[in-house]
Amino acid sequence: MQRDRGIHPGLIGFDIDCVVADTMEAFIRLAMDDYGLKVLPEEITSFQVEECLAVAPRIIDEIFARLLSAPVENGLKPMPHAVAVLTEMAACGPVTFITARPEREPVDRWLESIFPKEVYRHSRLVATGKHDGKAQYVRELGLQYFVDDRVETCTELAEAGIFPIVFAHPWNRGRHSFASIDSWLDIKQRILFNEFVS
Ligand SMILES: [Mg+2]
Secondary structure: OOOOOOOOHHHEEEOOEOOOEOHHHHHHHHHHHHHOOOOOHHHOOOOOHHHOOOOOHHHHHHHHHHHHHOOOOOOOOEOOOHHHHHHHHHOOOOOEEEEOOOOHHHHHHHHHHHOOHHHHHOOEEEEOOOOOOHHHHHHHOOOOEEEEOOHHHHHHHHHOOOEEEEEOOOOOOOOOOOEEEOOHHHHHHHHHOOOOOO
16 A cells, blocks of 8 residues: 555545535525424435435425525535645645536536635536436546545446545445545545555
8 A cells, every 4th residue: 555645636536515515514504594494414314305304395405406506695615624625635736526416607606616716727527417427427537536425426436447435424324335534634634645545
């Protein structure tokens, strides 16, 4: 195992929701503030939120639609330490984001709002519009590693010869045998020490 250099930023990509963006914080906050619904983070045990919460699907859809079309206006926050770690990585090369979101422009504006100008200008963003099929984009962008919170995506990536890294959340814990990280400080530490490279 090499310990003298980490994974080059040009070889690793990141999902947006629940990896770079604290989407569930925003979901829980909007549910409380605008609909008076109390949702606890540990209650979100399924990627399909409607399967695990006693909240009307119409309301769930409405909240996610707001976060898709207007993430800046709805106060979507980055995950703790995401901006600092990605800013550090960006000093070595452009950072890449691939999201299943259908629209690129709102999430592009969100990235612009959270990152220093230089980091944003040199970042790459792809919005695929569908949950399946990320592997093709990951490969086309020349990436070898990808961080995502959706187990099905990680399985698809692994089958395509890409090294998936699961960002741990209640909805993926115990449901896979891939490499896993549980915070951006963990990403920094393990990329720095190259623990994913055998
Ligand atoms: Mg995600």
